[in-house]
Amino acid sequence: MHAIRLHTFGPAENLVYEEVADPEPAPGQVRIAVAAAGVHLLDTTLRQGDTGGGPHALPALPTIPGREVAGTVDALGEGVEPRWLGRRVVAHLGMVPGGYAEKAVVAVEKLHELPDEVGEDQAIAMIGTGRTTMGLLRLADLAADDVVVVTAAAGGIGSLVVQHAKNLGATVVGLAGGPAKVARVRELGADVAVDYTAEGWADQALAALGGAKATVVMDSVGGELARGAVALLGSGGRHLVISWSSGSPLELTEEETAARGIVSRSLFGGPEWRNLIDTPEKLRALEDEAMAAVASGQLVPAVQRFPLSEAAAAHRALETRGTMGKVVLTP
Known part of the structure; x- marks a missing residue:
């Protein structure tokens, strides 16, 4: 079979497309002829020889990256x-x-059987990114009367958050970088879609809301973008950190939150999060919830496909925020 192997930690170019022996299933295992494989931002970190401070240990080399597969x-x-x-x-x-x-x-x-109406690439988007999103949304506890600002709204998690909030009846402001991503956020149903690379984007968002203030910021970027999004919050608003693709989360001081009358907390990685995922059964429940949402059409994941042989290009695009939705490799 063909596979992508990493022989040396480093840049995306170190991902090599080559022939290797077919794996054989051990007792209690199955082998899947892969139709779609998921690419996660964590994969790019591990490729560089960095765990990102998370629970994943660096793999022994050479290794075949990737932890999400769908097929037959x-x-x-x-x-x-x-x-x-x-x-x-x-x-x-x-x-x-x-x-x-x-x-x-x-x-x-670990298997989930796919109904006819769910494609392999959609399933890939939901089995990892989708289960994470389901957990985050449980903790966020959004409501119909919320005005929700979603950073990276065209991304894998962000696009699902936009749809979930709209399904509830909330007002959604989606932030995305560039015209193509902004157009995608509009397609997802956001009430307001704003290009955060444009000068004065925060003022544009407020004007589009008619002067109303946001009640929740679902922040998956961090840095200065997050600070601009937090500026849209009214008194009593919530800044909820769900990830930080910029490299570090926005950390507001107690003085800042007190002066604004807002709450800032991380949904990802804290005690509440660990309680959601601390057993295989709890993880499975989140996966079941995600798969049911896509099967019913309640959530439609955004997917960007790359051929398996172009895994390096997929990594580069993901690292430079040049992707929309979940990145999927297709053999």
């Missing part, structure tokens, strides 16, 4: 029920890499 079961390990053979499935591999390949093995208990 083409081989069974000992003890696996024959009914799985030929089924379309998606799985999150967990802490073990191996997804950037034409075939991958995974424990049978």
